[in-house]
Amino acid sequence: MSKVRVIVVGAGSRGDIYSNFATIHPDRMKVVGVADPRKFARTKLQQRHNIDNENVFEDWESMAGREKFADAALICTPDRLHKDPAVAFAQRGYHILLEKPMATTPEDCTAIVSACTGSGVMLSVGHVLRYDPTIHRIKELIEEGAIGDVIHIQHFEPVGFYHFAHSFVRGNWRNEAESSFALLAKSCHDIDLIHHWAGARRCVKVSSFGSVSHFNKANKPADAGDRCLDCPIEPQCPYSAKKIYLDAVKQGHSGWPVSVICPNSYPDIESVTEALRSGPYGRCVYQCDNDVCTNQVVNMEFEGGVTAAFSMVAFTEKLCQRQTTIYGSKGELSYDGNGVRVFDFLTQSSTKHRPHSDVPAFGMNGHGGADYHLMNAFISAVATNDPSLICSGPEETLLSHLLVFEAERSRLQGQVVHCGADHGKQQGT
Numbered sequence: 396m397s398k399v400r401v402i403v404v405g406a407g408s409r410g411d412i413y414s415n416f417a418t419i420h421p422d423r424m425k426v427v428g429v430a431d432p433r434k435f436a437r438t439k440l441q442q443r444h445n446i447d448n449e450n451v452f453e454d455w456e457s458m459a460g461r462e463k464f465a466d467a468a469l470i471c472t473p474d475r476l477h478k479d480p481a482v483a484f485a486q487r488g489y490h491i492l493l494e495k496p497m498a499t500t501p502e503d504c505t506a507i508v509s510a511c512t513g514s515g516v517m518l519s520v521g522h523v524l525r526y527d528p529t530i531h532r533i534k535e536l537i538e539e540g541a542i543g544d545v546i547h548i549q550h551f552e553p554v555g556f557y558h559f560a561h562s563f564v565r566g567n568w569r570n571e572a573e574s575s576f577a578l579l580a581k582s583c584h585d586i587d588l589i590h591h592w593a594g595a596r597r598c599v600k601v602s603s604f605g606s607v608s609h610f611n612k613a614n615k616p617a618d619a620g621d622r623c624l625d626c627p628i629e630p631q632c633p634y635s636a637k638k639i640y641l642d643a644v645k646q647g648h649s650g651w652p653v654s655v656i657c658p659n660s661y662p663d664i665e666s667v668t669e670a671l672r673s674g675p676y677g678r679c680v681y682q683c684d685n686d687v688c689t690n691q692v693v694n695m696e697f698e699g700g701v702t703a704a705f706s707m708v709a710f711t712e713k714l715c716q717r718q719t720t721i722y723g724s725k726g727e728l729s730y731d732g733n734g735v736r737v738f739d740f741l742t743q744s745s746t747k748h749r750p751h752s753d754v755p756a757f758g759m760n761g762h763g764g765a766d767y768h769l770m771n772a773f774i775s776a777v778a779t780n781d782p783s784l785i786c787s788g789p790e791e792t793l794l795s796h797l798l799v800f801e802a803e804r805s806r807l808q809g810q811v812v813h814c815g816a817d818h819g820k821q822q823g824t
């Protein structure tokens with residue numbers, strides 16, 4: 396396999412993680428360029444990957460203005476800045492790894508797919524869970540007939556109480572106008588999995604309810620301060636920024652979520668204190684400009700009568716440890732993050748499946764190692780010119796994104812949405 400040259404567009408948290416693949420496999424990937432308006436972020440990547448000065452840019456536009464100088468672009472910019480760079484780099488002939496969500500409107504998602512298809516470049520979307528060996532095993536078991544015909548899928552995403560406060564109340568994904576609605580930002584992974592497990596059938600009807608609960612001014616305790624550092628009742632608050640970040644860094648934890656709150660420096664007690672004093676992560680959770688749902692349900696009916704029910708909840712102990720049960724005509728498959736259990740109705744016995752996942756430890760074990768597997772597949776696909784290695788390619792990913800938009804439309808309009816005739820059509824299942 397030849398060594399793949401990549402450029403990193405957006406050197407924040409995700410750009411940093413994906414570029415670690417070059418450190419693990421220097422023989423397979425080299426980071427040759429970076430673009431980011433934050434000097435700290437781009438310099439960090441430049442130093443780690445020894446990138447030439449001429450290939451370091453302050454924004455994606457000046458990078459895209461240059462003649463093509465790599466094989467692939469890793470687009471890890473904020474949600475609202477996906478479509479323009481994805482289209483521009485695809486048209487320049489770069490293979491694209493694009494973070495999810497693809498974009499924030501159906502039209503922009505479709506434009507990205509058209510640009511990639513029109514330019515003959517590969518597109519892999521950051522649906523990391525598709526690369527989780529256990530998720531992959533679930534699909535294999537379904538296809539092997541382990542539970543007969545799929546009848547109903549029940550899927551639950553517990554976001555985690557402090558994760559929600561970090562990302563969706565104080566952080567980057569708190570406000571739809573700045574990023575995207577919660578179902579797209581957080582749960583496009585889950586709708587994609589449901590669509591995949593349902594055999595990528597067309598979804599014919601969808602309904603959804605959801606609300607922004609608890610995190611609003613009406614629930615702010617009378618004595619609470621506007622910032623946790625000055626709040627007299629901070630010790631009684633489970634969402635205290637002091638607990639989530641400052642106590643963590645004092646105990647020596649500088650990984651996520653502490654790692655992302657100091658935009659211009661490495662996190663230490665001083666920089667974290669300053670971030671809580673003046674930045675968004677020090678704000679009272681009852682005094683933020685958050686407007687994305689804390690809890691949402693989606694019901695779906697697919698062609699052939701397969702039904703699915705999905706719930707996303709902020710207020711959970713578990714952090715993103717999805718729970719799924721798939722009910723089939725001959726058995727039941729359940730998954731709770733600790734392997735897969737299949738119960739066979741005929742023999743009334745169950746079997747456990749625990750796929751092995753070998754992930755080099757260095758900075759890529761996020762999402763149960765799926766971050767690594769996604770990059771492994773993408774880099775292999777580019778090196779061998781084989782798009783079949785990509786599990787989150789353009790057509791199926793576009794369809795599952797369109798389903799997310801339809802679900803949100805149902806929530807906003809308060810009615811069942813009958814999905815468009817072309818929606819959900821899939822070549823092969």
Ligand SMILES: NC(=O)c1ccc[n+]([C@@H]2O[C@H](COP(=O)([O-])OP(=O)(O)OC[C@H]3O[C@@H](n4cnc5c(N)ncnc54)[C@H](O)[C@@H]3O)[C@@H](O)[C@H]2O)c1
Nearest residue numbers: 405406407408409430431433454455471472473474494521
């Ligand atoms: N696949 C997943 O599970 C997963 C997990 C988290 C985030 N994400 C997605 O990944 C994307 C990035 O998220 P993140 O957590 O890395 O955010 P981040 O804020 O840490 O990184 C985004 C980076 O883009 C940079 N940027 C802004 N404008 C730019 C421009 N004009 N040109 C170049 N760079 C620019 C920012 O300075 C920042 O460094 C988001 O779309 C997010 O939703 C996906």
